[in-house]
Amino acid sequence: MAEDNANEASSTSSKNYDIIVFGASGFTGKYVVREALKFLNTPNSPLKTLALAGRSPSRLSEALNWASSPNSPPNIPLLTADTSDPNSLIRLAAQARIILNCVGPFRLYGQPVVSACVDAGCDYLDICGEPEFMERMEALYHEKAVDKGSLVISACGFDSVPAGMGLLFHSRQWTGPSVPNRVEAYLSLESDKRIVGNFGTYESAVLGVANAGKLVELRRNRPKRARPQILGPAPPKGPIIEHQKQLGLWAIKLPSADSIVVRRTLSALTENPHGLPGVNESFESAKMREAFWLSVKPAHFGVKLGSKSLLGLFPVIMLGIFIGLLSKSAVGRWLLLKFPSFFSFGWFRKKGPSEDEVASATFKMWFIGQGFSDSSLASQGNKKPDTEIITRVMGPEIGYLTTPIILLQCALLVLKDRDNLPKGGVFTPGIVFGPRDLETRLQENGISFDFISKKTLTA
Known part of the structure; x- marks a missing residue:
C-alpha cells in the first residue's frame, strides 16, 4: 500500500499542469477560461498551473486574450489536441492532473477524451448533460477508472x-x-x-x-x-x-x-x-x-x-x-x-x-x-x-456564467481535497461532492x- 501511495504521489507531482481546459476556444470554453483565471495563483487557491488545449493555437490565443481582458493575457501554454487524434489526447492527459472537457456534443466527441484520461490516471470533469453518454462511459470505463485512479465526473455544470x-x-x-x-x-x-x-x-x-x-x-x-x-x-x-x-x-x-x-x-x-x-x-x-x-x-x-x-x-x-x-x-x-x-x-x-x-x-x-x-x-x-x-x-x-462557476469549483475541490475523494471511477457530482464543501464554495461564488x-x- 505504501508503495502504491508513493507511486501515486510521484505520478501526481510529475504532471505539468494542475488543470488543462480542453475546448478552451469554444463559446463555453472561453468563459471557463475566464473563470479559471480568477483562481490561478491567487491566495489559498490550489490552482498553480493552467494550460489551454484545442485544435487551433490561434483561436486559443484569441480566447485567452478575451478571457483576460482588460488585463494582459498571462503566459499560459497553448496545447494542440483534437478528438480525432487519439495520440494528441494521450499526450494531453499525461500532462494534467485534471482535464476540463468543454468539447460537445459529448456523444460525438467525448469518449476519446475519457479514454485518454482513464489510461493516464488523469481526473476528468465535463459539462455534459447527455444521459446516454454519461451512462455509456460508466458502463465502459468504471472498472478501469477505479484501477487506474482516474475520477470521471460528468454533468459538472448547470446540468446537473x-x-x-x-x-x-x-x-x-x-x-x-x-x-x-x-x-x-x-x-x-x-x-x-x-x-x-x-x-x-x-x-x-x-x-x-x-x-x-x-x-x-x-x-x-x-x-x-x-x-x-x-x-x-x-x-x-x-x-x-x-x-x-x-x-x-x-x-x-x-x-x-x-x-x-x-x-x-x-x-x-x-x-x-x-x-x-x-x-x-x-x-x-x-x-x-x-x-x-x-x-x-x-x-x-x-x-x-x-x-x-x-x-x-x-x-x-x-x-x-x-x-x-x-x-x-x-x-x-x-x-x-x-x-x-x-x-x-x-x-x-x-x-x-x-x-x-x-x-x-x-x-x-x-x-x-x-x-x-x-x-x-x-x-x-x-x-x-x-x-x-x-x-x-x-x-x-x-450556460456561460453558472456552468463555468460550477466546473471550476468542482475542479478546485478535486485539487485541494483529492485524498478524501474516491481513488477512481465514473460517478455523478452528487455522490462525490455531496459531503464535501461544494455547496459552500458555490455560495461564495454567487x-x-x-x-x-x-x-x-x-x-
Missing part, C-alpha cells in the same frame, strides 16, 4: 449540479422523524433582455432524441441499479401543464438530464449508504462523510420548466414537437441544426448570446417537497403527505442555496 446539490440541500431540511416523499423542481429563467441558450445544448437535445433507442438498449443490457427506499406512495403523474400558484408560474415537465443524474446519485447512495470512501481519507473526513449521508433522505424527483405566463410555454412546447417529429430523419436533423433560431423561436442561435444578454440573465430553481411529519405515517397506505418544505437554488445565467418555508398541509 443545481438540481443534484439542490435536492441534497432540500433533503437535509427534513429533520428528525420527518421524511420527504416527492420533490418537484421548478426552473425559472429570467432576464431583462432576450434569453438565448447554448447551441451545443440544442444540438445535444436533437441528437439525444434521435438516438433515444440507444439509451434504452444500453440500460436493457446492463445490471439493474439499486433503487432507493422512498417512504410513502408513488406520486401521481399530474397534468402535463401545471399552474403552480405558490410560485406564480406555469410549468411543464422538462426532459433534462437532471432527474436522471439525481436517480444515479440516489442509486449509488443506496449501494453505498455511507458514501464513497476517499483514497487516503482522514478519520475526520470519513466521519463527516458518514454524518452527511445519514442526513440525506431520498425522494421521488422531477424537474419542470416554469414561465410567468401560459403563453411563455408555447415556444418550449413547439420546440419539443419539432424535435420529436424531425430528429428521427437525417433531413429533419439537418433542418433542425441548420435553422435553430427558427425552430426554437429565437431561444437558440449558433452565434450564442451577446455579453449583455449573458450578464442580464439569472435562474431560480425552486424545490417543493411534500412528505410526512413522521416516518411512521408514510407506512399507512391511506395517508397523504402532511408537510411541505420549499427551498431554492438561484444564480446567474445558466450561487445561493436557501430555505424558504415549511408548512403543514391540510387534508
